Amino acid sequence: MKYVVQEGSHSVAEAVSLCRPGVIAAFPITPQTHIVEKLAEFVANGDLDAEFVNVESEHSALSLIAGAEACGIRTFTATSSQGLALMHEVLHATSGMRLPTVMVVANRALSAPLNIWNDHSDSMAQRDTSWLQFYAESVQEAVDLTIQSYRVAESKDVMLPAMVCMDGYVLTHTYESVLIPDQAMVDEFLPPFEPEYRLDPEEPMTFGVYALPSDYMEFKWEQQKAMENAKRHIMRINREYRKMFGRAYGNGMVELYNMDDAEVAIVAMGSICGTIKEAVDEMKDVGLVRIRTYRPFPVEELRDVLRDVEIVAVVDRAFSYGYEGPVFSEIKSALYVLRNRPIVCNFIVGLGGRDTRVEDVFRLVKRAKESAGGEVIWLNLKA
């Protein structure tokens, strides 16, 4: 294990390299580009034995990855924003064919208007593509999630692709000191990829067949079962990771912070949780529930922890136009079956990279305490 202080993108690139992908596809887009460029360097220097392909679009990148993955090769790609949006069609194909690749998403706002800064609109819009989705709070967690994600994704009863979401600039471009695991330990933790099914000339088979109405639903039901199976693996792998590398993040699905006697729970995802934790430290009855695994959705954990609080303030860094924040909708529906439901309200913050500070969290809590329930509040809008 080694301590390094370097750009977040480079630390994540090192984590990817430790997982020994055989094929990497890359297309530049800010703020993701430094991840794949670092990997290009590793491959060129001979530090990583992989095929590195510069493709002509993100649609091609993921299509190429799907092909390589079907041959039984571990793969990697990364993107942001418009690039992820362009991949949309292929996202469904990859998960439907049960190809467990791992992609890092450096979260960035979507056009128009053109904006290169951070929010979660890009990955939230891909919620229903049947990819596992994780959100990192720190660069260290992005490093750890990358390694863990291959394990989860490649589990025999999961076989679904995974998105490791890390906030663009806030995590990708900051210098954070992180622990990079040893290759030998990662090799032990993450065995080589040995899929049950692959394109094999000895035993020909078809990926992505035509499914008639009589069969299609069963394919989709299998995907949902795989999502449910993934929960167990995520929690187990989180524990195993702690044993081996000394770090764990809550139970793998959610992380609780100062929730023991909290009356107000803030629910959030990603790097903003660092700011929220600082604010929470200075308040008496406020805690944070950090959603680390967004798909599969940690519905049981959320019910368990939120049933005892009075107020739930959900922070969304994306918006479902015509309604409310997407995480808010899901929290409400998770809580609906409870007999005694807390008051819930929604805060839309930091779209297109608008800064959120500790004082904003204080204001947010103040507004939440005044809430009658159900409000959707856009924080820090200019007058």
Add this chain to the structure above:
Amino acid sequence: MNKLSTYAEITWCPGCGNFGILNAVKKVFSELDTKKLVMVTGIGCHGKIADYINVNSFYTIHGRTPATATGIKLGNPELTVVGFAGDGDAYGEGLEHLLFAAKRNIDITMVIHNNRVYGLTTGQFTPTSPAGFKGKSTPRGSPEEPFNPLLLAFCAGATFIARCYSAKSKNLASVLREAINHRGFSFVDVLQPCYTFFNTYDFYNERVYELEDHNPSDREEAEKRIKEWNYDSDGRIPIGIFYRESKPTFDELVLKGLNPSKREARFNVKCFLDRMI
């Protein structure tokens, strides 16, 4: 010419070939009815040209310039539509739109700021970077051969094909003027050195020459001249108009003189009834 300037601060690097393009475009635009002009741009350093010229403009998303420009022309055929795209934009991410615009012979002009790198994302290789190009995504040199975009446009059916060099401003302005005046799909590949990530000034200054005694209506001759330089490191580089042909345009064929942006409600109903009866 001043009336076409904007208050936006120009953020291209000093020495960038885009300055030459900007000046030539302003010169040609100043001769036209600017109220009827629309600039459509892709995403990249080139796209900033929309901020620097005071005419209608539309920033598309990366790669989609010819498709959006086609839509604008069909929406209001009275407009003069000029697309500005990067080589990454038009030859990589959105190549299909370029080819189909050429195939349809839609009456728009596409100006490609061909710096042979992804400039805005800091210098990665593109479809026209030379083989062996060393950028951050290709530290050992790109293994791929570039393609010749003029030949692609030629095969796809473009009716006006030209190449310019951003440092040869007189030639650039006169070719742009003709490209915009041409009825049909005009394609102008502008060699534009990226001073920061791929400084090609010396390379072009040694090799670029203007086409003379060339008959652009001779298809065979045009193909020969187009193939004279294949975006590699060999030979001399002709600039000027390679090919020109007169053919009905897509907008003429489908609109038959109508202007959808001026269509009245009455007309729609009548059109509907005509079809139903």
